[in-house]
Amino acid sequence: QGSYARVLGHAKGGRSHSVSSWCRGILSQREQRRRQVTCSRTSPPILPEHRILSHASAHKWSLLVIGQALSNMAYPPQAAAPPPYFARSGELSIQISRQHGVPGLPVELKGGLIDEHEWHSRMSGLLGIFRRYDWSIGERVWLGIILVMTLIVPWPLMGLARRSILAEDIERNRGLPLDQRSFDPEHFAKAQAVGSLIFLGLFIVGWVPYGLFKLRFRRRLNRYFVTINNAEAAKGHGRSTYWHLAGTSTWQGAALLMIRLPMSYNMTPFHPQAYPPPWLASGPATGPTPSYVAPPASPPLEKVPL
Structure with a gap:
């Protein structure tokens, strides 16, 4: 109202x-x-037209994810990498990659071991060797061609060779039961030999040049490390480091460099820039420490003569 x-x-x-x-x-x-x-x-309820749009968007999303994954495989992202330094038991591990260039001088090598100019020149030379021999695009393309040649191509070629050699036997056995078919032993041995020669020829054509190329890379890298270690040995027993390579990755464009530090320069846990120990960084694996409750304090003494 x-x-x-x-x-x-x-x-x-x-x-x-x-x-x-x-x-x-x-x-x-x-x-x-x-x-x-x-x-x-x-x-709200999903209408048919909404369901069609959701399927189309999901299809586009899947294509976008696949394209992004292929792009990351061909061109790895330029995002900031995790800390490339890791020191344990007197040895420094450094991850070098073509995406991030020359890393900075680690704190373990400062204080008179290696200066900035020497470090930059050594790492630049090392990266140059990797870009020429181990991280080149031509090597990756050739490695892919070798894998196709040795895993896919031999089988159809071997089948064609066997069918051409055993053509007379196959034509003679056509229409006969399995227990009555027979092959000429000479033709069969010839077909087996031709198939083995095809596989061996493709293996030699593909992997022998690649192996020689990698052998040249390894020799060039060993000579470079020998030069560095000789220069380090000339500094003296208490100030020399030892450089060697732990592993490389052709597809990812990364390598792991190991530098052995002298005993007098090993960083103690009390150093301001020291790495935390594993048990402190990751925490104990046995669970939390059991709690402890302190007993109640006794009442203070009163009227006690000193």
Whole structure:
């Protein structure tokens, strides 16, 4: 009644709003509130056209993910790498890669072991050797061709060679039962020999040049490390380091360089820039320490003569 009286009052006062428009406004507000409550409680139904759009978007999303994965394989992302230094038991491990260039001088090598200029020149030469021999695009392409040549190509070629050599035997045995078929031993041995020669020829053509190329890379790298270690040995027994390579990765473009530190320069755990020990960095594997509740303190002694 109050709402109706207000409506009549507005109408009598000469207002432009009619009763019907005012009622529609109230109903629209209530409908909006009801829809908000319904949407917050339950999700709206998925219509057929929405389902079609969801399938199309999922297909596009899968294509985008596959394209991004292939792009990362061909061109690894330039994101910041994890700390490339790791020292344990007097040996420093350094991860070098073509994406991040020359790493900075580690704190373990400072203090008179190696200066900045010497470190930069050595690491630049090492990266140059890797880019020329181990991380080149030509080597990756040739390695892929070798894998295809040795795993896929020999089988159809061997099948063609065997069918051409055993053509007479196959034609003679056509239509006969299995227990009555026979092959000429000379033809069969010739087919086996031709198939083995095909596989061996492809193996030699593919892997021998690749092996010689890697052997040249290894010799060039060994000569480079011999030069560095000789220069380090000239510094003295207490100041020399030993450089060697732990492993390389052709596809990822990374390598692990190991530098053995002298005993006098091993960083103690009390050094301000020392790495935390494993048991402190990762936490104990035996679970938390059992709790201990202290017993209540005894009441203070009163009126005791000193």
